[in-house]
Amino acid sequence: MKRLSIFLLLATFAYSSEITLGVVPQQSPLKLSKKWLKVTSYLEQQTGIKVVFKTEISIPKFEKELYSGNYDISYMNPYHFIIANKKQNYKAFIRANKNIEGILLSKSKKVEFTKENLENKRFLFPAPNAFAATLLTKLELKEKFGFDIDKQAKVLYVNSHDSVYKGISREVGYLGGGIVRTFNNFVNNADKKNLHIVYKTSSYPSHPIAFHPNVDKKIINKLENAFLKMPEELKKLLSIKNFIKTNSNEYEVIKKLDVENK
Template structure:
């Protein structure tokens, strides 16, 4: 065998050895990546996420409405700790301090959550949000001007459409002086009107529609705010994109099935759609209602 043939065979053996080493490294890298992804999936499946919900109704009602949603998420491998507070002011630190992984909150809360903790909205209902000012149906008040210097009940200072937005409109557009009282929830605000403790109450239309027929018939709407984007479900930036997507898929599926549509209606999201901060909530920053915000 010639010297050239020996050299060629030696080169071939070296190339083959290098190829085998490279293939081995590629297989190792693929296996390592798969193991990492499997481990990450396992950790995600075993993790319990914190879901905080703005208390529009009583704690009992909010728990009853949201428990089926939490159960559906659990069946999909997403364990949630449902956190319900007795008042909106006690709920607000959940997103202001970044405690909640997921949070259902009002539109201006979304602005505050984005500014402070970079939360991102995932879903919102297709139906716009409207704030209402209601009075006793058989009472004398027929116009906003008649509420001057009277006590008005609101769920909380930062309940957006039911309080924050209405108060800003009454002061800026109607130049109305009034005594604001914060009842803790929409339910309480309405009942203070029925009891004669307040002349009017701020609520949102979707919450009023959840009241018993006798309550709805006992009040009358005298003012409606311009429509706005409704309450979103938002996620903290620490939540992986895959988990956010899975949560959205579960809720969209619930709304799409006739047998579970009512569950989404109970949480005021019967027709959920993707929420985009820049389009749906960034415009609220231009309302310049910071002076009416109260942070405890």
Template sequence: MRQQCNLNSDMKKICFNFFVVLVLWTPFLTHSECIGDIVAKKSYSVYVVPQTAISQLYSYWVPLLESLGKRSNQCFELIVPATIPIFEKQLLNGKADFAFVNPYHAVMAFKAHQYVPLIADGKNKLDGLIVVRADSKINELKDLNHSKIAFPAPNAFAASLLIRSFLMQKGIKFEPIYVKSHKNVYWSVMTGDVPAGGGVNNTFFREPDEIKNQLRILYKTPMFMPHPFIANPRVPPSVQQAVQNAFLSMKNDPALTEILNNVQIPDPIAVDYRKDYMPIDKLILEKFAVSSENQ
């Protein structure tokens, strides 16, 4: 019989603390049941970069993969690692059959294992943001000199790599503080733990008004193609094509509008590595990247 927590206040605290410890010590969480076509002969893993709360990502991606699997006649297993560095390590080890990754991860995965970008959102390009508190006295980038700046992770593309490289080019010295997710960045700035933080438009504008209204955008990076859904080359080409076609067909179904928007792909379009993501490799961001072994 599954044990349940009693509802008195002491037991609530104990249960909550146990849950927090469990989450912190779990390197990744999986949805091991088949999502999609339950009669499919094989299950394919789908790794999702943990930009926001893991529970939120599961609530968004399970319905998406359910529809995608039924349309493509495939079965999926959803895996969301606890942190971005753990996600990177699993990705670069080639564990993911499919993955939803940031643009720089797409470059890393292509170089490591020739992962193929299948689709990305065609509606919203990705730009990095530096945010400060709405009432902050910081009004220019030079005001950040010798400040602590929060970032989700070293290799978060627009929220970290682009911003750090730009600030260094401008001669602005700062101490990077890595807080594991975009949500944690916004919260850290809002609560005054740090004077500024790096994020992206696709996560910032999805935050509740009570958070957005307490923050102000200080700087925006140039725009790039957003996060792609990529495939390991070991996945048969016919399966890759079926998944890509299924994604493209989903935008024509009004019932799936909210589901697609939740996973930051409101308008799926086909993408190509050389045209859409190779230009990022030419930015020479390697000197700002950090190996997953050192994070």
């Protein structure tokens, strides 16, 4: 009887295992929850581990939680990972197979990337440390065209990629930063039809899913296998063709970029 009680206790503990999944808010929390709650349900079915979806109302608030180590695992941009790895020793283990690149959008079909055309224009970005949408586009305009957005133009941060797209369509700004995946997912057709991609950055390893060092490696192995076997309908919901294994070393290339937000 005592042995049975111990068995039941261990079984209950295993079933009640719970971890948090923090997701960077590239879209509104409501839009993200409609996608990721289906993913966390799938992960729980596959692993027996309860995965609790979490996000924040803005990217800076997400960064604060991430850098404090408040997520067990987290889907973050590559720049976030470099900082989270340094501050909390998060380790990357899964990412989308496709690399990431930043885009600039405008209502104009063609934009002249010259000082005369861009000076004092308003640029919209989702957040100061959005990797591809903000940091890469700023870096490449400075390196390729000699134009320093922060010093020679006006910058407005609007919390999400969708807000950038709406703002450019409604002439709140002249150019706005985003990424192809979130632009493809932008469903407001009245605004989307007004927008044109006028610039694309170089590509880099995409958003990793990383784990806090306090999480048991056996749990991570189970989650890794579940992501790799994820059904097509769920991957389509996330606009990800396939997941692949990754590791922290793959993101060393990000450290070599001069993208620190001054």
